[in-house]
Amino acid sequence: MTAPALPASDTTAPSDRNGVSGDTGRERVPRLWHELRAVHALVHRDLLRLASQPVHTALMLVQPMLYLFILGGGLAALIPNSSLGGGYQAYLFPGVLMMTVQTPAIMVGIRLITDRQSGYVRELLMAPVHRPTLLLGTCAGGTLVATVQGAVLLALVGAIGLPYDPLLLLMLFGGMLLTSFTLTALALTLAVSLDRPEVFNMLLGLVMMPLLLLSGGFFPVGNLPGWAHTLAAANPLAYGVDLLRRCIAVRVPDRTAPTTVEWSGWQPPLLLEGTLLLTIGILALLWASHRFSRPE
Amino acid sequence: MRPHAEDEARTRATRTAATLSGAAPTSPEASGAGAPTAYAISTRGLVKSYPGPDGTTTHAVHGLDLDVHEGETFAFLGPNGAGKSTTISLLCALARPTAGRATVAGVDVSRQPDEVRRRVGMLFQQSALDSDLTAEQNLHIHARLYGLSRRHARLRATETLEKVGLADRRRARVRTLSGGMRRRLELARGLLHAPQVLFLDEPTTGLDPHARAQIWEYLRTLREQHGNTLFVTTHYLEEAENCDRLGIIDHGRLVAQGTPRALKAAIGDDRVALRTSDDAAARQVVGRLVPTGRALTLDPEGVSLRIPEGSTWIPRLCAALEAHGIAVHAASATPPTLDDVFFHHTGRSINTPPSQGDPPAAIPGVTPAATTPGRIPAAATPGVTPAATEEAP
Numbered sequence: 102m103t104a105p106a107l108p109a110s111d112t113t114a115p116s117d118r119n120g121v122s123g124d125t126g127r128e129r130v131p132r133l134w135h136e137l138r139a140v141h142a143l144v145h146r147d148l149l150r151l152a153s154q155p156v157h158t159a160l161m162l163v164q165p166m167l168y169l170f171i172l173g174g175g176l177a178a179l180i181p182n183s184s185l186g187g188g189y190q191a192y193l194f195p196g197v198l199m200m201t202v203q204t205p206a207i208m209v210g211i212r213l214i215t216d217r218q219s220g221y222v223r224e225l226l227m228a229p230v231h232r233p234t235l236l237l238g239t240c241a242g243g244t245l246v247a248t249v250q251g252a253v254l255l256a257l258v259g260a261i262g263l264p265y266d267p268l269l270l271l272m273l274f275g276g277m278l279l280t281s282f283t284l285t286a287l288a289l290t291l292a293v294s295l296d297r298p299e300v301f302n303m304l305l306g307l308v309m310m311p312l313l314l315l316s317g318g319f320f321p322v323g324n325l326p327g328w329a330h331t332l333a334a335a336n337p338l339a340y341g342v343d344l345l346r347r348c349i350a351v352r353v354p355d356r357t358a359p360t361t362v363e364w365s366g367w368q369p370p371l372l373l374e375g376t377l378l379l380t381i382g383i384l385a386l387l388w389a390s391h392r393f394s395r396p397e
Numbered sequence: 398m399r400p401h402a403e404d405e406a407r408t409r410a411t412r413t414a415a416t417l418s419g420a421a422p423t424s425p426e427a428s429g430a431g432a433p434t435a436y437a438i439s440t441r442g443l444v445k446s447y448p449g450p451d452g453t454t455t456h457a458v459h460g461l462d463l464d465v466h467e468g469e470t471f472a473f474l475g476p477n478g479a480g481k482s483t484t485i486s487l488l489c490a491l492a493r494p495t496a497g498r499a500t501v502a503g504v505d506v507s508r509q510p511d512e513v514r515r516r517v518g519m520l521f522q523q524s525a526l527d528s529d530l531t532a533e534q535n536l537h538i539h540a541r542l543y544g545l546s547r548r549h550a551r552l553r554a555t556e557t558l559e560k561v562g563l564a565d566r567r568r569a570r571v572r573t574l575s576g577g578m579r580r581r582l583e584l585a586r587g588l589l590h591a592p593q594v595l596f597l598d599e600p601t602t603g604l605d606p607h608a609r610a611q612i613w614e615y616l617r618t619l620r621e622q623h624g625n626t627l628f629v630t631t632h633y634l635e636e637a638e639n640c641d642r643l644g645i646i647d648h649g650r651l652v653a654q655g656t657p658r659a660l661k662a663a664i665g666d667d668r669v670a671l672r673t674s675d676d677a678a679a680r681q682v683v684g685r686l687v688p689t690g691r692a693l694t695l696d697p698e699g700v701s702l703r704i705p706e707g708s709t710w711i712p713r714l715c716a717a718l719e720a721h722g723i724a725v726h727a728a729s730a731t732p733p734t735l736d737d738v739f740f741h742h743t744g745r746s747i748n749t750p751p752s753q754g755d756p757p758a759a760i761p762g763v764t765p766a767a768t769t770p771g772r773i774p775a776a777a778t779p780g781v782t783p784a785a786t787e788e789a790p
Contacts, residue, residue: 135544142541146527149538153529153570220525224586226491228542229515396493 139230143238147246162253165201169193169254169261187353190261195345196318198273199338201254202247202281203313207305209243210288214298233390236293240285240386247281248274269352276348279375280341283382287337290385293392317362318342334362340378347371437594437626438465438488442497445483445649457483459649460497465642470620470627472636472643476745480649481630482522485596488628489517502593502626515543518592522599522630524583528572532563532582535571536589543590550589557585561615577608584615594626595619602632613639634735634747643735645742652742657735664733664741667707671714672699674724682721683714699727707731 151158169190177189216222225235255270255277263269295301315322315329316338322329333339343362351371362369369377443461446454458480465471475481486492488501490510499506502516526535533554540550558564561581566574574582580600587595597616601609613636619625629640637643637657644654653660673679680700684693687710693702704710707730715725739747 138544138546139542142538145541146530146538149534150527150529216525220521220523221527223491223521224525224539225542227489227514227519228539229511229544230542 136230136234139228139234140238140241143225143235144242144245147242151246151249158250161204162201162250164204165197165254166257168200169197169257173197173261188262191263191349193319194258194261194263195342195349196313196316198251198254198277198345199280199316199318199341200313202251202277203284203309203338205247205250206243206281206284207288207309209239209246209285210292211298211301213239213289213292214295214301217296218298232394236289236386236390236393240282240289240389243285243288244278244282247285248278251277251281263349263353266352269349272348272352273345276341276345276375279378279382280344283337283341283378283385286382286385286389290389290392293389312336312338315339316342317346330363334364337378337381340374344371344374344378347374435466436464436500437467437469438463438471438499438501438628440464440488440497440499443484443487443494443499444496445480445487445492446495456649458487458494461646461649461651463644463651463654465626465628467626468620468624469642470616470629470640472640473628473630473646474634474637474643474739474747475630475646476743476747479646479743481646482598483649484646485519485598485628485630489519489596490514515590516593518587518590518595520580520583520587520595520597520600522602524580526571526579526582526586529570531568531570532558532574533567535582536586539586540589545590553589553591554585557588558582560588560619561585562611575608577604577611580604580608580612581615584612588619591623592625594628597627597629599630599632601636609633609636632747634739638735645739647743653738657738660738661733661735664737666703666705666733668701668703668731668733668737669707669710669714670699670701670727670729670731671718671725672727673718674726676700678721679718679723679725682717682723686714686717 173190173193176193180189213222216225226232228235252274255273258270258273259265291304292301295304311332313319315333315336317333318338322333322339339362348371362374440461440463443458443463444456445458446456449455461480461484463484473481473484483492487494487506488499490501490506490513493510494507501513504512504516506513527538530538536554536557537550540553541547545553555564555567558567561584563578563581563585566578571579571582584600587597595616600616601612604612616627616629620627627640629636631637640657642654642656643660645652653663655663671679671683676695676699680693680695683700683702687693687702687704691702691704693700711728711730715728718725736746739745
């Protein structure tokens, strides 16, 4: 009982009286640094989770590989190389990369909802940082996990007849990072507006299949009727696939595959596509942060 | 039950020591001579209202004036839906007050919510850990969220794990831990950033007696070693009994606060119960003997009444009953319990589930005078056992 009376005289150093060690973590660091530590904490959490579930992670990689080698390998026999400017598997590759990053990106959205249900989000909200920081950290974690998973698939470029060109790999990696970010941000935008994971799953089940098919990842959209072109031009996945495919085309010029995104016959340049994806991602994240930060 | 009983005894000892050392919670001087911030928590006219259906307003907290001294263990009681959890959200700056002021750990809740959150720790009623990660990883991530450097985060994680007795389980996945261990881990998480004030929303609900005793053991050590202020809500009255002071909230307002002893003394009267061969006749005899105006109740259990100094009445009553040829089988005098106090102020026993539509959500517009004194017949003995305090699991 003497304990509270002793340090009550010093009002200047409230941290010291409770800490076991005198300098318990409340060192003077800039505000921004605190926020960055919080972002890092959330990214760290995602990486730890990834590492703690190796089987789960491996299984998530199985599906894109099935598509790449079984579907791709099977259809390759039907499709003449000439029509695609290269083997079908190489054509399919950007789409498969997209599938790979898409799954973990969506998982981030589902986890935000379940975390909110379990009360974990409330624990996060107790942290003395801005709420947008928390969402930014979640998004960064999801992006990183998605990219890491996609990077595993990059190791397979040799198996589908593409060269192990460091610059190509780097460009594909960058492209995946960008698309992962945009997809994660979009998933979070959806997640902050919904409060039940079932609704989220149902919506995705409804939307994901057409989006994937219209992304140009599996077949050129060019042969579909006009309305499909319009849909493809509004499909973020199409931009992602297009971006990745054109990264390949830059380094392996003989693979001039038909592109998907066209704005009334004009094909936007690579950089514009990238900027567009980034902008969509940032806008989505801003909107999600706004929703997330509404005070109770 | 055994460890729990031991624990009880120890708690009593601690409490006595606390009282002896002059930390009578009614005297703010106890926590530092003339220190300007003698209050760890202080609220004035705190209001939180939500827009209800059909344009009405629901007052979850309705003009709360609360003072908790530094270093004190304060129990916060109230029926379900009385505004306990809302109050806690307001005090740790998770929700913004609609009106009124609240200062926690010397910081205004509305003006510097981040600073408040840095100074308080929180153990939610329904807490959540990342069950795929280990105990240590959970703590590390939380510490980093609070802005601790990597080195400090690791240090604090180790320290707090030791403090709650989980050092040997640091590498265990949370999913493999028992309920009591998880609760302790959550406690450790709340302590990582060395908060001055710790909020605990039903910290022991759903735990077995042994685990409950352990939690309280850690809380007590914490408070003795570091002088933390503890703000606890609980449904276990014997836990409230061991706190320095307690407050009772009903319909968003504080209806009573004080030391358990003072609150019980305010009710004053002991409960005298008699079991006789003829209870109806006994009631008449007793009614003539005791001062008029004392509520006498007759139920299958026998005759009971509320009267000061209950035990001194027993010989007199027995003698009178014997003189009338009524045999007394049993006689007892029980001092008022906290459940009596709770019933007195809220009209409900803490152990009964809410029966009427009593959550504040049911009250449209401005809350009617919910706290009008005399709403509850003060002396009426609840049908529930007042001795529940002693026997609650």
